[in-house]
Amino acid sequence: xxxxxxxxxxxxxxxxxxxxxxxxxxxxxxxxxxxxxxxxxxxxxxxxxxxxxxxxxxxxxxxxxxxxxxxxxxxxxxxxxxxxxxxxxxxxxxxxxxxxxxxxxxxxxxxxxxxxxxxxxxxxxxxxxxxxxxxxxxxxxxxxxxxxxxxxxxxxxxxxxxxxxxxxxxxxxxxxxxxxxxxxxxxxxxxxxxxxxxxxxxxxxxxxxxxxxxxxxxxxxxxxxxxxxxxxxxxxxxxxxxxxxxxxxxxxxxxxxxxxxxxxxxxxxxxxxxxxxxxxxxxxxxxxxxxxxxxxxxxxxxxx
Numbered sequence: 001x002x003x004x005x006x007x008x009x010x011x012x013x014x015x016x017x018x019x020x021x022x023x024x025x026x027x028x029x030x031x032x033x034x035x036x037x038x039x040x041x042x043x044x045x046x047x048x049x050x051x052x053x054x055x056x057x058x059x060x061x062x063x064x065x066x067x068x069x070x071x072x073x074x075x076x077x078x079x080x081x082x083x084x085x086x087x088x089x090x091x092x093x094x095x096x097x098x099x100x101x102x103x104x105x106x107x108x109x110x111x112x113x114x115x116x117x118x119x120x121x122x123x124x125x126x127x128x129x130x131x132x133x134x135x136x137x138x139x140x141x142x143x144x145x146x147x148x149x150x151x152x153x154x155x156x157x158x159x160x161x162x163x164x165x166x167x168x169x170x171x172x173x174x175x176x177x178x179x180x181x182x183x184x185x186x187x188x189x190x191x192x193x194x195x196x197x198x199x200x201x202x203x204x205x206x207x208x209x210x211x212x213x214x215x216x217x218x219x220x221x222x223x224x225x226x227x228x229x230x231x232x233x234x235x236x237x238x239x240x241x242x243x244x245x246x247x248x249x250x251x252x253x254x255x256x257x258x259x260x261x262x263x264x265x266x267x268x269x270x271x272x273x274x275x276x277x278x279x280x281x282x283x284x285x286x287x288x289x290x291x292x293x294x295x296x297x298x299x300x301x302x303x304x
Contacts, residue, residue, distance in 0.1 A: 031268070031283035035295060038282050041265045043299040045128070045239035050116055051255055052134045052141070055244025055270060059110045059289045062138055063103065072096050072185050081217045090210065091194040097213045098175060099183030101156050105173055109144035111289035112243065112269075117145035119296040126302065131233045135245065135252050137215050150229055152222055152252060154215035161202040163209025170211075176200045222251070234259050240266040241295075244288045247274035256280065269295070 032038075042048075054064045064070060065077035072080070075096070079085065086093045109117075120130035132141050132149045137156045141149050159170045174180045178198040200211040216222055234240070240259045247253045247268075257279045260266045267282035268274065269291050277283050284291045 029278075031277060031280050033282065033284055035284070038265075038267055038284075038295060039299060041239055041267075041281075042295070043301045047128070047233075047237045048119075048123070048130045048239045048241070049233050049237035049259070050130060050132050050241045050243060051245060051252065052116075052132060052136060052243045053245025053249065053252070054136060055246070056110075056112050056288045057107075057136050057138050057140055058244070059112065059287055060107045060138075060140060062107055062136075062140070063100075071187070072099065073187050073189055078218050081215070082219055083217055084219075086212055086217075089191075090196055090199055090212075092191055093212075094175075094179060094194070094199050095183040095192055097156065097215075098179040099185060101175065102173065102183065104138055104140075104156060107138070107140065109140045112292045113140050113144035113146075115293040115296045116141065116243075120146055120148065122298065122302070131237075133230055133233065133252075133255065135249060150226055150233070152216070152226055152230065154213070154223075156213065156215065158214035159200060159211040160214040161204065161207060161209045161211055164202060164204055164207045166202060166204055166207075167214050170200075227251075230255065238264060240264055241292075242266060242268045242270075242276070242280070243292060244270060245274070246270075247276035267295070 054062075058064060065072060070076060080093050080096045116130070116132060120132075123130055130146075130148065132146050134141055134149060134151055135153050137151065137153050139155055139157050157169060157171050158167055159175075160167045174182075176199060178194045179192075179200075182192045182194070196210060202209040202211055234255055237259060240256055242256045245252065247256070253276065256266050256268075257276050260279050260281070265282065266280040267284065268277055268280050269284045269286075269288050270277075271285065271287060273283065273285070284295065
């Protein structure tokens with residue numbers, strides 16, 4: 001089991017960093033950056049798990065709202081992405097997410113997204129599988145063409161009704177008339193103060209409940225069904241890639257180290273080393289869009 005080794009409290013907010021892992025850390029050996037050796041592992045793999053984080057989308061110009069300069073108006077994401085913030089001021093929170101949705105309309109998948117999607121399509125014809133386990137909520141993997149995706153933090157383009165609980169895809173732009181032209185990130189911009197009845201509402205017959213973004217907010221638990229699917233995929237994978245993730249966002253940060261602990265080769269692709277780097281067999285440093293395509297390209301042994 002993989003996910004079940006996490007202490008129960010650690011399955012909450014994406015920023016739980018105090019996770020306790022019960023397995024004993026293996027002896028550390030400096031990871032290799034030998035692409036030819038990695039390609040041999042790639043050629044043999046039947047079930048490949050690719051774990052992606054914000055770094056894979058940063059090259060598409062997607063703002064992360066983290067670190068220095070990571071503000072929307074005068075707010076950081078952790079100030080707005082909470083159930084409490086939505087309860088206190090749903091208009092402000094919807095402005096923030098409306099802005100993020102509209103920004104994504106101008107962004108495109110980059111070379112890393114496309115390499116993953118092409119690899120999945122190609123290997124599926126050979127009876128091999130690729131699953132993307134992503135912490136990102138931007139749907140760029142979908143737009144690149146990936147099919148087998150587990151979104152552990154939800155999606156900007158799905159909503160959930162607070163009354164009936166219906167989860168539904170929603171790509172409207174704007175998501176409701178009252179939000180048109182709202183959500184400017186300028187610190188001087190005034191809050192729209194949209195009446196709650198004019199915010200996005202459920203279209204299910206007889207409901208009309210208030211909608212919220214279907215994303216995992218700080219302090220919320222991750223979807224148990226998604227975590228079960230992640231666990232199943234990681235238990236059967238025979239090669240794991242960690243792409244563009246800082247390895248500090250839990251519980252996702254423990255997925256690859258526990259795969260590595262059972263002897264499965266793990267390759268990290270990132271612009272810098274992370275707290276988990278020394279647990280992995282391979283580490284390739286550089287932009288994901290540069291490093292990943294040659295790693296996932298057709299191998300000379302592939303018959304199709």
